[in-house]
Amino acid sequence: MRRRFDKENCSVAQALEVLGDWWTLLVIREAFFGVRRFGEFQANLGISKNVLTQRLGHLVDHGVLAQVDVGEHGTHYEYVLTPMGKDLLAVMTALRQWADRWVVGPGHEPILVCDRRTGRPVPRLQLRGEDGELLRAAQMEVRPGPGASKATVARVRRAAMQGRV
Amino acid sequence: MRRRFDKENCSVAQALEVLGDWWTLLVIREAFFGVRRFGEFQANLGISKNVLTQRLGHLVDHGVLAQVDVGEHGTHYEYVLTPMGKDLLAVMTALRQWADRWVVGPGHEPILVCDRRTGRPVPRLQLRGEDGELLRAAQMEVRPGPGASKATVARVRRAAMQGRV
DNA sequence: CAATTTAGTCTCTTTATGCAACCATTTTCG
DNA sequence: CGAAAATGGTTGCATAAAGAGACTAAATTG
Numbered sequence: 001m002r003r004r005f006d007k008e009n010c011s012v013a014q015a016l017e018v019l020g021d022w023w024t025l026l027v028i029r030e031a032f033f034g035v036r037r038f039g040e041f042q043a044n045l046g047i048s049k050n051v052l053t054q055r056l057g058h059l060v061d062h063g064v065l066a067q068v069d070v071g072e073h074g075t076h077y078e079y080v081l082t083p084m085g086k087d088l089l090a091v092m093t094a095l096r097q098w099a100d101r102w103v104v105g106p107g108h109e110p111i112l113v114c115d116r117r118t119g120r121p122v123p124r125l126q127l128r129g130e131d132g133e134l135l136r137a138a139q140m141e142v143r144p145g146p147g148a149s150k151a152t153v154a155r156v157r158r159a160a161m162q163g164r165v
Numbered sequence: 166m167r168r169r170f171d172k173e174n175c176s177v178a179q180a181l182e183v184l185g186d187w188w189t190l191l192v193i194r195e196a197f198f199g200v201r202r203f204g205e206f207q208a209n210l211g212i213s214k215n216v217l218t219q220r221l222g223h224l225v226d227h228g229v230l231a232q233v234d235v236g237e238h239g240t241h242y243e244y245v246l247t248p249m250g251k252d253l254l255a256v257m258t259a260l261r262q263w264a265d266r267w268v269v270g271p272g273h274e275p276i277l278v279c280d281r282r283t284g285r286p287v288p289r290l291q292l293r294g295e296d297g298e299l300l301r302a303a304q305m306e307v308r309p310g311p312g313a314s315k316a317t318v319a320r321v322r323r324a325a326m327q328g329r330v
Numbered sequence: 331c332a333a334t335t336t337a338g339t340c341t342c343t344t345t346a347t348g349c350a351a352c353c354a355t356t357t358t359c360g
Numbered sequence: 361c362g363a364a365a366a367t368g369g370t371t372g373c374a375t376a377a378a379g380a381g382a383c384t385a386a387a388t389t390g
Contacts, residue, residue, distance in 0.1 A: 001348060001376060002187065003211070009275045011264035012194050012257060018268060019260075022167065022185060023376075029177050033307075033324045038337050044320075047247075048379050053338060055227045062173045063267070074387055076336080089302065090290050092177060094259040099176035102249045102308070103183060104229070108318050109310030115294045116306050125255050125290045127279045132297070137254065141281050143196075145274030152275050155209075159198045166345060187347075203368050213348050218369065239356060241367080279371060 009149040018062045019088075023047055025095070027055050028081075028088060032067065036078040066090070089129050090125065174314040183227045184253075188212055190260070191254055192220050193246075196230065201243040229253070255290065262289050 005013035005020075019025055023045065030041050042052050056079055059065040064085040067077045081088075093113070100109045127135045129163045142160065144153040169180035170185075184190055188210070195206050202221040207217055221244055224230040232242045246253075258278070265274045266289075277286045292300045307325065309318045 005191070010194070011261045011269055011275055013191060014268040015264035016190060018264075020187060020190070022181075024319050025181060025185070026170070026178060029175070033320065039335085042337090044248075047326045048381090049338065050340085050380095051378060054377095066261060071387070076387060085262060086302070089266065090292065091256070091259040092264055093292060094256040094290070095180045096176045098252060098256055099180035099183075102252065103179040104176055104312055108312035110176055110312050110314070111321060112297060112308045112310040113305050114308055116304050118295060120295060120304060122292055122300060123295055125259065125292065127255065127258060127287055127290065129264045130283060130285060130288055135280060135287060137251070139281050143279055145277040146274035147269055147275050149275070152315075155198070156276060204366085207368090213350095214369065215349090215371085219346095227350060236356075286354065 009147070009152045015091075017138065018059075018064065019091075021055065021058070023051060024059065025092070026053055027052070028085065029065065029092065031081050031085065032089070034093060036080055038077075038079075041079075059085075084128065093122075094125050174312070174317045175231060180256075183224075183229065184256075186220065186223070189220050189224065190257070192217070192224065193229065193250065194257065196244065196246050196250065197254070197257060201245055203242075203244075206244075224250075258287075259290050 004017065007018045008014070018057075019028070024158070026045055027041060027047075030044055035041055035044060036045070038052065038056070041047070044051060056065065060079070063082055065079045066082045068080055069075050070078050096111075096113075100106070104110065106138050114121055127140075129135050129139075142156050144156050148156070169182065171182045172278075173179070173213055173233075177276065184193070192206060192212075195209055200206055200209060203217065203221070206221070208216070209213060212220075213247065221272050225232050225244070228247055230244045231247050233245055235243050265271070266270050279286050289310070292305075294304075307321050311323050313321070
């Protein structure tokens with residue numbers, strides 16, 4: 001049986017438990033493009049119906065999508081992004097920008113997301129401090145958070161000692 | 166056979182082709198924590214060895230990790246992040262921040278990534294324009310990029326007409 | 331209200347993942 | 361240096377997930 005990450009004391013693992021299945025992020029990409037109906041997801045993605053059913057259900061269960069009844073002579077559903085789902089824009093953007101740079105390469109971007117005011121592409125996401133200054137990896141440190149398990153505390157300490165976080 | 170995304174005219178799909186397998190992002194998480202040896206990945210993750218072998222090889226093939234020979238009496242490898250791999254920090258951060266907010270919840274963060282200068286957590290990644298102003302979804306528009314296929318051009322146009330990108 | 335489209339479910343085959351045993355090299359240590 | 365132990369895998373088998381397509385109930389269209 002496939003290992004589950006839902007017990008892990010790590011936010012990335014928790015995120016993957018919700019988003020990590022094959023197809024899931026492409027379903028969400030479609031939702032960002034405005035797709036709402038089962039059939040439209042299926043046609044655009046070429047995903048099998050049984051898998052799509054499972055993925056939509058999983059995302060609804062976890063609160064990323066909401067099932068909205070739009071039926072006129074009975075019940076009929078559409079799937080729309082919740083605030084939790086819309087907040088994945090940063091994740092999708094980070095992934096897209098990374099692949100634009102390293103996989104497809106500059107000058108070969110399939111789409112551009114632009115600022116309407118200037119018409120120019122939205123700049124890359126960057127880690128900045130509270131003062132707005134750019135942060136380099138060396139300027140950051142990892143610390144156990146309020147939800148850290150003992151194992152997490154030990155790991156963070158060990159990594160810090162090796163100076164390689 | 167599982168569908169491959171490598172022919173899709175979409176950077177997110179391309180990213181998933183490299184990073185989308187089960188376990189892959191946790192392998193990269195470990196690499197960010199400074200893990201370099203096969204055995205250490207295996208022990209920390211509890212992943213099976215054959216799958217770990219496949220994942221490390223895949224990441225090396227795609228340029229995310231580099232295999233470095235550190236043998237003293239023969240050849241022995243370590244796996245380290247390349248610049249392409251290090252550039253995934255934004256992706257990992259976006260995922261972590263999203264899950265911190267929506268899955269584990271504020272006040273339950275397993276780890277905190279802090280600015281050394283202030284000791285305070287690094288702020289959330291945000292989409293900003295070239296002028297540094299915060300961008301809302303409504304202020305952005307999607308356009309076909311230089312690498313857009315005909316299908317992509319058509320999709321972007323259709324989505325724009327529906328005003329729901 | 332009959333025909334067609336939509337949104338699934340069910341079954342079967344193929345592929346991916348997990349587990350455990352096994353093996354070659356590399357490192358450790360007397 | 362050389363034997364023992366640790367490291368870094370590979371191989372084979374069991375199980376779970378994904379793909380394809382037939383089938384169905386409900387909703388929409390005309």
